[in-house]
Amino acid sequence: MGRYLLRRLVESAVTLVLATMVVFAGVRALPGDPARTLAGEEADPAAIAAIREKYGLDQPLPVQYYRYVENLLHGDMGRSLRTGLPVTETIAAALPVTLQLAVFSLVVAVLIGVGAGVVAAVRRRGPAEWGANAVALLGLSVPNFWLGLMMILVFAIAFPVLPASGFVSVFEDPVESFRHLLMPALVLGTGLAAVVMRQTRSAMLEALSADYVRTARAKGLSQAQVVLGHALRNSLIVVTTIVGLQLGALISGAVVTEQIFVLPGFGKLTIDAVFTRDYPMIQGVVLVTAAGYIVINLLVDLLYSVIDPRIRVGGGDL
């Protein structure tokens, strides 16, 4: 376990360092001279040179990269070109919105996905399986932003029962928060629910044909006890992993969902940064996303190896 833990930690650290390099290189690849951009259109050469010196842009690239990492380690990601506020603070303010949305979506996805997956596995070759398959396929085929628009059309315009936009924190007003986040969470959760359903179904099918389930049946346990107590419990290992892996997709999906429902979260911050060419902000959001992704992947891997000892022995490779 110790060796596996160490190996995964080192791997994640390497990936994180590579990510900072990509972000660093990416910003340097942007068209135009950043010093000129910062100085403004009509700046004289002396002002540009001053800015270049101030930000260390006259230094060789490795030195610049070293400084960039040094600042990062101090939590300094520069200031937004648009608002002048520190990037770190702005991101910290937007994250809670996205996290609340993500958690709510995850709940939706697990409830729908695991429920439908279990039903589809237990009642094979019937309308239930057919229906669950249809839902899963639709989940993969319907773009979630379009689903969001259609929901606004129905639940906010045709029958105005839910607000079409805006955010209320769950810590301020749980009821209003629920009303505001319900549609976004359904939109973001359904795509994930389709994936969870497929995985749950195949894991359940495998579990139901396993020897320990036959033993459980032979002991005279009821169908519900066998399905929920034995098969589902073991299937949840796989489901946990899949949910963990899909958190990244959830981050991508949140960008679109926040855009549709005008939620002031991380995703909206990302898009606004791109359209205003706010390079420090772009750099910050990209790096935070990548870091979040890497940490989640690491946690999922570790969780998985705790649950399933075979992973440690096998070294976790294909």
Next chain:
Amino acid sequence: MTVPAQTLPPPEAPPPAAPPAAAPAQRRRALRRILRNPLSAGGLVVVAVMLLAAALADVVAPFPYELTNFDTTLQPPSPEHLFGTDELGRDQFSRVLHGLRVSVAVGVLSVVLSLLVGVPLGLLAGFYRVLDPVISRLTDTMLAFPFLVLAVGLAAILGPSQTTATIALGVGGVPLIIRVARSETLRLRELDFVAAAVADGASDVAVLGRHILPNAVNALIVQATVSVPAAVIGESVLSFLGLGVRPPTPSLGVMISSAQPLFRDGPWLAVFPGVAIVLFTLALNLFGDGLRDALDPREVRR
């Protein structure tokens, strides 16, 4: 184990070593099996009809897609304008046909791009143990970047356009292709006919090109039938966010995006392009499911 289940290589014993020459016959058999499955056959027909309509959009469309008519603005669907008209009086049916063409072009080209980059890298990673850690780590790093972040970065560098969307989707798809090609190579490398070719003194290039690649094609085709619909949806998302195709070029995502401000007055403007996306991706996914079942050598015929 950071691999989504559908990209895992078959864990069980490999199929009986099929010499490369058997592949065409096997594929003909697969096609027959798909056509017997009503869902995947239906998917194939819908995909074919939509592709044809998109390719012949100039001929099939009842109106030129950029033709404005200020006497017939924002009309709901009618026999004359099947999908209604927009705020400039443009026929939405014609625009959906052209939009489908743009969206499918981006989707297919991006997957071709992923294949061109991903297949060689995957073959190398699977065949040479020295290269494997490097390429696999690269793949992980790319997967560490959520696709949308990559697209955002590219749009910031290149500016939003149809080309940017294609490149972003293509690059985003590379890691998956690498994984499929790599795991197929790992599997095939151990088979007898490959060992025989190596013993026979075949060069590495010959082994990879003549023995491994042709036998990995099935898995790659199946992956492509999953990747293309995902890329079509990806295009619509990027264009919706303003990171991909830009108006006035009508892609399906652009159409939905520009329909948003007119939501209350012309909801049909957002409905039909979305239906087109759903229909196309659903049909392609159904066909892909059938194809996977038909090409899977482990599948026992019932």
